[in-house]
Amino acid sequence: MTSNQDLIATPTAFDLAAYLTDRQPRVEAALDASIRPAYPDTIYAAMRYSLLAGGKRLRPILCLASCEAVGGDPDLALPMACALEMIHTMSLIHDDLPAMDNDDYRRGKLTNHKVYGDDIAILAGDGLLAYAFEYIATQTQGVSADRVLKAIAHLARAVGANGLVGGQVVDLESEGKSDISIETLIYIHNHKTGALFQSSVVCGAILAGATTAEIEKLAKFAQNIGLAFQIIDDILDITATGAELGKTAGKDVEAQKATYPKLWGLAESRHQADKLVAEAKTILAEFGDRALPLQALADYITDRKN
Structure with a gap:
């Protein structure tokens, strides 16, 4: 996991490292308390194994920051923030399965199915998905x-x-095909990656009582940063090492996936990610200083190294 000291400074006076130093431990503690060991021991151990494996916790932190941006108390959104991480973790467990991306490492640790087997990994993901909605309610x-x-x-x-x-x-159906258009690629990642980013931001705002106009603006902001996040992921899959990523590097090339660098090249992919983040930050202008955490997190999307 990237340390706070490794985060790139944003052009505002906002101290993102200090913000994360406060928010990340709160999220980690809430996640640990959300699912306690119980019977059947194996399934709870498998759920906790992946849920508590670390990571940037971007989605829950975006949820809390969005709640703040519209004047809400972030504590009200903490159960939602935990649920978002449960669902994100489910998607990673299932994505790593042999039937999907077939990966052995995630966040620097063996993937769930490598520790507990395919059967328990599938059920751990199912358990997290169902429990996420129960936890919110x-x-x-x-x-x-x-x-x-x-x-x-x-x-x-x-x-x-x-x-x-x-x-x-659509991502699975596109593997190995040489004629995937940029429109199809954008569809894949607006849904596979961007939808949960958008929900992270929008749900935090909904719980805080945001207006319809505010929700629409925040949804567009989140769509932009979600797509930028995936573009940077595609770049890092080529340029970063497995140790830096905490997972196997070069998987996209190996699976013959359509990626932004493959269609645009590295330089243009970086340019498009920067453009998306710049547009996203412009959308937040009317929220004033309350949106500084979201502004800084948008910058981090393109500055991150893993």
């Missing part, structure tokens, strides 16, 4: 039921066939 306090329901509906859509699942399907 039962643990969110001080927020009206209509807001909680609206946020749950948004998140469910982001995970299903209209979001993450749909993007993954």
